[in-house]
Amino acid sequence: MAEQKTKPTDASVEAFLDAAEPPRRVEEGHRLVAIMREETGEEPVLWGPSIIGFGSYHYVSPSKTSRAEGDWPKVGFSPRKGALSLYGLKDLPEGAALLPQLGGYTEGAGCVYVKRLEQVDEAVLRQLIRIAHARGEDPARDA
Template sequence: MAATQKTLPTNVDPHEFIAAATPEKRRVDGEALEKIFSEVTGEKPVMWGPSIVGYGTYTYVSPSNPKNTGIWPKTGFSPRKAQLSIYGLKDLPEGAALLPQLGKYTEGSGCVYVRKLEDIDLEVLRELIAIGNSRQDDPRG
């Protein structure tokens, strides 16, 4: 039996979510990321669950369980209190190859963590977002 997807698009206004981010540095960086992601993707931001601002969608198939499919944003971010979480930058081979040029970051299983935008190369970020946004639906889905 396929698992029920927990994180889905909502009707929450992403601009209000970003405006409420704390501390102030997270809000400022979140506003900058919203502008960058919107420009690069040509997509309007959509809230996914309570804390992810996502751009575009694709259908995925879980590598561990092919019966587990769902939708997910192609790229996105979350201005979390401790750091920025950025999604979709390293999932495709081209993005993984370019990622070391981003600057100062750490990696989680599905995202890249950045303390502040000044720590990374914003032109490389734009390239990574464009690569992530080129993702197609998984053909197995």
């Protein structure tokens, strides 16, 4: 089994966010850290070079051909140039069902893309973060 490439680091989340481009991503990134910190009660950790995560859980891929497992943030984001990439929000059925109420977003394979933080419903975002962060607390629910 290949070694997981994206792991928690000791790098400064603050310095990473302050270097984000375009400039509005700096403000949005700091705002997201504040929201995620409030909703999870956890401090942010930089995973690899570009993902800010809160909490972690151990996953095992359901693939029968190439078993993969490792640790991943329960919820997180990356302030990418084209959009904010939000991780963990649609992984659980409860989050996937709530996602359409978020506002302006698009989806990728494992994440939700938001072009501008102001275009989403903050109350729904906060609820999605709480759902994602509760992962692992009830194994029957997460199945």
